[in-house]
Every structure is written in C-alpha cells, then in structure tokens.
Amino acid sequence: MSTSTDDGHPRGRALWERARQVIPGGVNSATRLIGRPYAFTRAEGAYLWDADGNRYVDYHAAFGAILLGHRDPAVDAAAAAATAQIDLVGLGVTEHEVRMAETLREVLPSAEMTISCMSGSEATAQAARLARGVTGRRYLVKVQGGFHGWHDPFARNVISPPERAYRLDPLSSGILPDSLSGTLIAEYNDLESVETFFHAFPEQIAAIIVEPIPHNVGALLPEPGYLEGLRAITEREGAVLIFDEVITGFRHALGGYQQIAGVTPDLTTFGKAMANGYPVAGLGGSRALMENFSSAGGSVLLAGTYNGHPVGAAAALATIDRLRDTDHYPRVRRLGDLMRAGLAEVISELGIPAQVVGEGSVFVVYFVPEPVRGYRDLLGNDDDAYREFHRRMTDSGFLMLPMSLKRNHISGAHTEDDVTRTIDAARTVLTDMCADGFFSGR
Ligand SMILES: Cc1ncc(COP(=O)(O)O)c(C=O)c1O
The missing domain is CATH 3.90.1150.10 (Aspartate Aminotransferase, domain 1)
Known part of the structure; x- marks a missing residue:
C-alpha cells in the first residue's frame, strides 16, 4: 500500500x-x-x-x-461487574461459565452441552476434531465460499477466483497438503454436490460444516429443502452436521438460524455477536457427542487457558438478557x-x-x-x-x-x-x- x-x-x-x-x-x-x-x-x-x-x-x-x-451500557456494566469480582482463575469452574452454558441450553436446544473458548476459529477447530474423533473418519465437507476460521482444516476456498474455485485454493501457505486434501469442496444449495462425495468416499466423511447462510460471501440464502437435505444425508451416512453459526447465531435469532430454518444440527459453533464484541465463542451439541471431550473422560482434547473466561461469559449473559427483554x-x-x-x-x-x-x-x-x-x-x-x-x-x-x-x-x-x-x-x-x-x- x-x-x-x-x-x-x-x-x-x-x-x-x-x-x-x-x-x-x-x-x-x-x-x-x-x-x-x-x-x-x-x-x-x-x-x-x-x-x-x-x-x-x-x-x-x-x-x-x-x-x-x-458499548451497550448493560453489557459493559455486566463485564465490569465480573472484573470487580473475579478474573482468570484457570482451575475448576466459575458461576459465570455455568450460567452461560445453562442459558445457551435454554436458547439453543441443540446445545445440550457447550464448551466456551475465545474465538470462532477455536470453536470450529474443536468441532472438526470432535467430528473426526467420534467418527474415526478422515474427510470434512465445506462449501465454496464458506469461511470457518483460519486454522488448517478449513483454510481453503473462500472468495476464490474463477480459476481456483472448487479446486485447491488455500488461504495461506504453510498448510500441510494432507490437511487441505482432507477437506472437500461442495456447492451451496446443491445437494448433489454433497452426495457425490459420499458416493466417492463411503464411510470416510466425518462431517459437513456449513454457515446456514454463507455470510462470508455476502448472503447466500438457503433454498427450501437444502438445509433439511444436509440433515437427511448426514443422518443416513452417519456423519456429523455442523452448523457454523459464528455469524448467524444470535444475529438472526436467539436460537440461531437453525431456529428460523427448523433444522437441528449435531454441533453448532457460535461467537461474534453473542457477547456484543467481548471475546467469547463456543461449541454446543448433544451430551452424547460433547462428552467425548477429555474433560469428560473422552479422547478429544479440550484445553485453553482463556476458555470460559468470566468477563466474556458475563458479557454473553447480559447480551442474551437484552435480546430476551427487547x-x-x-x-x-x-x-x-x-x-x-x-x-x-x-x-x-x-x-x-x-x-x-x-x-x-x-x-x-x-x-x-x-x-x-x-x-x-x-x-x-x-x-x-x-x-x-x-x-x-x-x-x-x-x-x-x-x-x-x-x-x-x-x-x-x-x-x-x-x-x-x-x-x-x-x-x-x-x-x-x-x-x-x-x-x-x-
Ligand atoms: C462463519 C465463521 N466461522 C468462524 C469464524 C472464525 O471466527 P474468529 O475470527 O472469531 O476466529 C468466522 C470469522 O469471521 C466466521 O465468519
């Protein structure tokens, strides 16, 4: 420049x-x-x-x-009140985290259990690991134009130029080819493009991840039957359906876009709007899936110094309260x-x-x-x-x-x-x- x-x-x-x-x-x-x-x-x-x-x-x-x-006054006041009481402890649990997980379960019924981290990228990284860990399968499917954070498994094919769209289009150098090739690129609103992968790689696809509305390329809107179709295919194939609601969550409805669409994914990632600008994000799903994290004795590592930070949790609770009350x-x-x-x-x-x-x-x-x-x-x-x-x-x-x-x-x-x-x-x-x-x- x-x-x-x-x-x-x-x-x-x-x-x-x-x-x-x-x-x-x-x-x-x-x-x-x-x-x-x-x-x-x-x-x-x-x-x-x-x-x-x-x-x-x-x-x-x-x-x-x-x-x-x-600088919503109620959210800022809640964050300030949290800092006046406690900061990061890094052991056990704080009441803020518990209340946030309980509240998320109320507003997002598919999130029977949640984990809390600091950014959307951490949430989607955990989702990819969990899906692969639980299914023992290699491949992830995303759509061309979908963005799910900057980490290796999903760092490809967002705003691709015509010559690289649907082909290999990494977002970064420094990613192992094996990691990039483990993620397959489908077309949004095209169930056939997804079916093709399930035929080509039977019992090898761990998960489909999709922004219910791919806002990373503006606003592609789901046609009737598309999200339902993803649900049906993943159920039939034993794959995990991940709705990445890092943008759509809390923005379009308290229960995410899944509430509007009436389609329930296995896992949901959220972040951004949930705390009106304070750093907090997370991943939610059924108890059966979420108890595969190592914190519950499972094999999928759950770690993070700042996970469940009381300030982010307090800000999220206040944001959700404001959304409920207005x-x-x-x-x-x-x-x-x-x-x-x-x-x-x-x-x-x-x-x-x-x-x-x-x-x-x-x-x-x-x-x-x-x-x-x-x-x-x-x-x-x-x-x-x-x-x-x-x-x-x-x-x-x-x-x-x-x-x-x-x-x-x-x-x-x-x-x-x-x-x-x-x-x-x-x-x-x-x-x-x-x-x-x-x-x-x-
Ligand atoms: C849909 C979606 N998922 C995940 C992420 C990653 O979130 P973060 O930037 O908080 O790591 C983003 C960020 O823009 C996003 O739009």
Whole structure:
C-alpha cells in the first residue's frame, strides 16, 4: 500500500505508519487493511469516530460482532461487574461459565452441552476434531465460499477466483497438503454436490460444516429443502452436521438460524455477536457427542487457558438478557427490510444490474444481473463496482468494508433515520458511479 499521498486522514495515517513499524502491515488481522480511515478512537451506539474526528454510521460492526450497538451500557456494566469480582482463575469452574452454558441450553436446544473458548476459529477447530474423533473418519465437507476460521482444516476456498474455485485454493501457505486434501469442496444449495462425495468416499466423511447462510460471501440464502437435505444425508451416512453459526447465531435469532430454518444440527459453533464484541465463542451439541471431550473422560482434547473466561461469559449473559427483554429482532428486521427495499428502488431507478439480498439485519448488494443461488453465480460479480460502492459509501460517512462480497450489519442502535440517510447516500454514490462509467459495459 502506498504511503506517500495526503488522503485527508493525517492522524490516522500517522498512527498506522507507527503501527507498521511494530505490527506486520500495521494491522492485527489482514482484512483490516483497507487504507482510510486507518485508525479509530471512539465507538458508541451505531457510530464510530476515526482518528481524524470523522464520524461514521457503522455497518461493518466488527465483522458482525457488534449486535446491540457499540458499548451497550448493560453489557459493559455486566463485564465490569465480573472484573470487580473475579478474573482468570484457570482451575475448576466459575458461576459465570455455568450460567452461560445453562442459558445457551435454554436458547439453543441443540446445545445440550457447550464448551466456551475465545474465538470462532477455536470453536470450529474443536468441532472438526470432535467430528473426526467420534467418527474415526478422515474427510470434512465445506462449501465454496464458506469461511470457518483460519486454522488448517478449513483454510481453503473462500472468495476464490474463477480459476481456483472448487479446486485447491488455500488461504495461506504453510498448510500441510494432507490437511487441505482432507477437506472437500461442495456447492451451496446443491445437494448433489454433497452426495457425490459420499458416493466417492463411503464411510470416510466425518462431517459437513456449513454457515446456514454463507455470510462470508455476502448472503447466500438457503433454498427450501437444502438445509433439511444436509440433515437427511448426514443422518443416513452417519456423519456429523455442523452448523457454523459464528455469524448467524444470535444475529438472526436467539436460537440461531437453525431456529428460523427448523433444522437441528449435531454441533453448532457460535461467537461474534453473542457477547456484543467481548471475546467469547463456543461449541454446543448433544451430551452424547460433547462428552467425548477429555474433560469428560473422552479422547478429544479440550484445553485453553482463556476458555470460559468470566468477563466474556458475563458479557454473553447480559447480551442474551437484552435480546430476551427487547423487541430487538423484529426491530432490526424492519430496518433491514427498509434498507433492502430502499436500495433495490435506487438500483431499479438507475437501471443497474444488481441484486439486493440479505436476512434480518444483514444487507448486501451484489453487482450481478441475475439472482444468486450459490458461489458459482458470484463468479460474475462486478468486484470493482462492489469495492467502489463500499469505498464511496465509507468516504461519505457510512462504514462498509471496501472489499468484495462483504456484508453489512444493522445493529440494535441504528435508527430509521440512519437507514434513510444511508439510502440517500447510496442514491448519490450509485448515480455518480453510473456517470463515471461503472456498469456501462454490462
Ligand atoms: C462463519 C465463521 N466461522 C468462524 C469464524 C472464525 O471466527 P474468529 O475470527 O472469531 O476466529 C468466522 C470469522 O469471521 C466466521 O465468519
């Protein structure tokens, strides 16, 4: 990234320049490297302030971890109360952890038992190990476009370019080929692509893992029968069905997207929104499966210094309490519907070949002419237009990650006025993009 131009963000840029001397690339996660605005100093409700004093309506929401709005007073108070009482002990159990597991069992009936860790990647790593450990089988199946954390078994085939989609497309160097080849790549909304693997590798597939809505490539929506079909196939084949609800969990319903879909997986991973930005994640499932962890005498190692941290547990309990006590879900769905309808109207007025999709609080504009079913349909997405739309919206004060296929989130703190102003800004941005020749060749 060039460092020479003055782009109107001198303070943020200076901090990032400092960061680059001591943090690789100046950021602690590669997808945070977006250029301006480089650094942030304040967060509150639906808003973020950058280091140069500009305010943004935040739809990035820390990749979806912010659910109620930044610095929700009830969640922050619960976390502070926990720190006033106890910190990390690392022996036995604390009441916070027990209450969190009990509460999760209430809101997520498939999670008869849960383990708690710090990040979604740890949760999905545990899920992969557990599935392989219990079945004694080698293969895992994921869909092209699904992201399940940065660790070896799943670090392949997310936003793959056409020439590598469905083929070997590692997210990183340094992964043993054997680990990559142990994960097979299917197509979302295509049960046949899954059946093919079960025919090719009979009794060798340990698990299918799927985001019920693959939000890592925007918002692919499950067609009727798809999730049910995955359930039926895994049951028939003795494989484990893992719903990775790290994004969809708590965001779309207290009981995860599985509650909306009416499909019960064997294992569920969750994280992000569950504690409104505090670091906590976990894995839940039936007692029969979960008691295979070494903590219960089983053979699958359960370890982690920070597992069950009281602060994360307290924040999760307070977040869940807030979700139970308020009209959060109907409210953000109404705002989401308003946003999607408003953006669709602008796009139709301007004759742009695009699709506005989403679920509940999540909205996405794909720059493709036809409705999208699976990743194959996204290969024709106009990535330049997508990035440019998000870049110009961000520069206008509406923070949307300027990378292709990234989704946007409405939180409990956004208002109808925020949504209306966003649609107005999108009208200006898309009109300008038309004038600048985007979409003209399509
Ligand atoms: C669906 C899904 N699973 C797992 C992860 C990994 O979570 P974390 O970044 O907390 O390790 C992510 C992160 O974006 C995710 O979107």
